[in-house]
Amino acid sequence: MKNKFLTFVLLISLTALPSIFPDNESRYEQWSKSLLCPVCQGETVFDSPSEYADDMGAILLEQINNGLTDDEIYNFWVSRYGERIITNPINRNLEILLIPLLIISVFIFMFVRKLYAKK
Template sequence: MRAFVLALMLVATPALAVQPDEILADPALEARAREISRDIRCPVCQGESIDDSSAPISRDLRIIIRERLVAGDSDREVVDYIVARYGEFVLFNPRAEGSNLILWLAGPALFLAGLAIAVAAQRRRVAPETRLTEADEARLREILKE
């Protein structure tokens, strides 16, 4: 039974690359470190957070985050420290400020521009007015009488 529970725990829990020697003794600080680590991209793996990556640089970043938290930095200060050294690229969700603001606004702006072009094109597309010729009108009157 014990082996079954252990196997279930191994399957049910996510496989994190955080090593036991990295984990902080204070559960609150460790929870903050994990929260920050989830939003930082591994510079080597690029598709994984540093929490999931086993690359040496990810380990270094996890240790730096924990050292900064123990030193008393806020979450924002820790993220700013990492971004100052590795750039905005390491953030899974880049900040909507500065030059990134252009990227954040480009999608909605292009959508609205496309919508405006579609509406303008639809308004210009007026069905041509078609009138029946005298022969067509006479033929229609004949059909309707029958």
């Protein structure tokens, strides 16, 4: 019984941890991780060591320091490079998330139904 109580306390403290020691990712980091460097073969601005990514990062930093909203930053980059510059399109195109989830659900449903023994 004592042990169970301990387990319970430990689980509670684990769930509390993220709020006590939160992970602070800066806005710049978030944005540079979701911008593709167009000349770098699939790397983001955050990852790429190239000059080009460097320049993009500098512009991005300036935008964030000037307090531009996410929409403004989004429009700035998309109007210049097209939609493919954004590597996390799921925020604005929910179907990219929903379609695979739907397909998996259908798959799991059919798979389990096929194997379920009728009593």
